[in-house]
Amino acid sequence: MQNFTKSHELLNRELQVSPLAAQTYSKSYRYFCQGLAPSYMDHGEGCYIYDVDGNKFIDYMCALGPITVGYNEPSVNEAVIKQVNKFASGSLQSELEVELAEKLCEIVPCAEMVRFVKNGGDATTAAIRLARAFTGREMVLMSGYHGMHDWSIGASENHKGVPEAVRKLTVNFTYNDLNDLESKLKKHDVAAVILEPVQSNGPQEGYLHGVKELAHKYGALLIFDEVVSGFRYALGGGSEMFGVVPDLAAFGKGMANGYPISAVAGRKDILQQIEQGVFVSTTFGGDSISMAAALATIKILEQPGFYEHITQIGTIQRDGIEKLIHKYGLEEVLSVSGLPAHAGVSFEGHGSLSYLDIQSVYSQIMVENGILVFAIYNLNKSHTEKEAEAYLNATDKAFALIKEAVERDSVDHILKGGKVDPVFKRNIK
Numbered sequence: 272m273q274n275f276t277k278s279h280e281l282l283n284r285e286l287q288v289s290p291l292a293a294q295t296y297s298k299s300y301r302y303f304c305q306g307l308a309p310s311y312m313d314h315g316e317g318c319y320i321y322d323v324d325g326n327k328f329i330d331y332m333c334a335l336g337p338i339t340v341g342y343n344e345p346s347v348n349e350a351v352i353k354q355v356n357k358f359a360s361g362s363l364q365s366e367l368e369v370e371l372a373e374k375l376c377e378i379v380p381c382a383e384m385v386r387f388v389k390n391g392g393d394a395t396t397a398a399i400r401l402a403r404a405f406t407g408r409e410m411v412l413m414s415g416y417h418g419m420h421d422w423s424i425g426a427s428e429n430h431k432g433v434p435e436a437v438r439k440l441t442v443n444f445t446y447n448d449l450n451d452l453e454s455k456l457k458k459h460d461v462a463a464v465i466l467e468p469v470q471s472n473g474p475q476e477g478y479l480h481g482v483k484e485l486a487h488k489y490g491a492l493l494i495f496d497e498v499v500s501g502f503r504y505a506l507g508g509g510s511e512m513f514g515v516v517p518d519l520a521a522f523g524k525g526m527a528n529g530y531p532i533s534a535v536a537g538r539k540d541i542l543q544q545i546e547q548g549v550f551v552s553t554t555f556g557g558d559s560i561s562m563a564a565a566l567a568t569i570k571i572l573e574q575p576g577f578y579e580h581i582t583q584i585g586t587i588q589r590d591g592i593e594k595l596i597h598k599y600g601l602e603e604v605l606s607v608s609g610l611p612a613h614a615g616v617s618f619e620g621h622g623s624l625s626y627l628d629i630q631s632v633y634s635q636i637m638v639e640n641g642i643l644v645f646a647i648y649n650l651n652k653s654h655t656e657k658e659a660e661a662y663l664n665a666t667d668k669a670f671a672l673i674k675e676a677v678e679r680d681s682v683d684h685i686l687k688g689g690k691v692d693p694v695f696k697r698n699i700k
């Protein structure tokens with residue numbers, strides 16, 4: 272029997288002193304059925320996490336992407352502890368910085384040089400600034416989510432607090448639609464086309480090549496936001512998978528198995544502008560602990576079979592979800608999207624039920640069955656067929672109840688607590 276007493280106590284305390292009581296929107300209590308899910312983690316081991324009340328879960332969130340090799344990974348711990356005993360951030364940089372920059376230049380297709388920062392949004396923002404300086408233009412075309420900075424969040428539905436003058440400089444374009452991109456490139460003097468190269472079920476044949484050709488035809492630079500796709504689908508992300516080399520790319524999340532580090536990578540002539548006054552500089556950019564973690568993590572990611580393993584487990588899960596949708600005839604309310612290594616369930620409303628009603632049933636049942644997942648799952652090295660089976664068993668139970676909810680046009684008889692209630696509905700990760 273699950274018990275969340277300590278989680279709830281901590282949550283109530285934190286809500287008094289920290290808005291939302293989680294520093295990332297999608298890790299907050301509002302992204303689960305309120306009252307029926309853990310909020311605080313005690314420790315992790317491989318693909319399992321243990322909350323502060325002692326409940327154990329198979330973790331399919333993987334910290335929203337960063338955990339690629341698994342919690343408490345001995346070789347990452349060892350590398351980190353070795354460096355902890357020397358220094359974290361120092362007055363001079365660490366030798367590890369040279370090694371990591373060289374490693375990224377070896378494994379990232381576009382990387383002739385790299386610059387380290389901390390969050391994914393720092394890296395995308397650095398890339399945009401470099402592109403604007405290089406082209407002498409201001410407009411940005413974007414597709415996907417690129418972090419909290421004004422230039423990108425200002426162009427989303429969640430733009431409160433971003434000046435109108437900044438918002439006008441970024442325009443969204445539609446993924447997998449070259450005509451839409453070209454019409455916007457014609458209309459604006461564009462500095463950069465930035466996109467997540469792998470979205471939903473991936474790029475259509477030739478799409479990324481087309482984006483590159485169009486961006487260059489109209490004098491813009493191409494930036495891949497590989498913050499999610501990098502180190503997760505392949506070491507070099509979507510660029511490596513689909514054989515298209517952008518001018519710049521941003522990496523973060525999965526690089527260091529949970530330690531905070533990100534990087535902007537790309538052409539030397541563009542990165543070298545940093546030596547000529549294009550400002551990309553942070554106090555903790557050279558933090559050596561994260562660099563030690565990144566080097567140890569990449570060593571594991573580079574081992575033969577790593578990505579084949581993740582893809583195999585992901586394929587079992589993805590195919591399994593699809594079969595269960597058909598088993599229950601839920602095609603109108605559920606769909607599966609994503610490539611195997613990073614996929615999951617999407618929810619639609621039905622009758623008087625909203626998509627969040629349906630998602631709440633899913634979330635409650637997954638948690639009840641020991642699975643911590645939002646909607647899209649992330650995998651790490653230690654997920655195996657055993658965990659995939661548990662994931663699909665829980666999914667089966669959740670879908671059976673979603674079927675019942677749809678038939679009765681009600682979730683009231685199923686939900687035992689609050690509903691999933693994200694601060695931002697849709698469109699934010």
Ligand SMILES: Cc1ncc(COP(=O)(O)O)c(C=O)c1O
Pocket residue numbers: 389390391392393395415416417418419467496497498499523524700
């Ligand atoms: C594709 C993509 N780019 C950028 C970011 C921003 O990264 P961070 O939250 O580390 O700033 C995210 C975060 O979810 C992301 O998914």
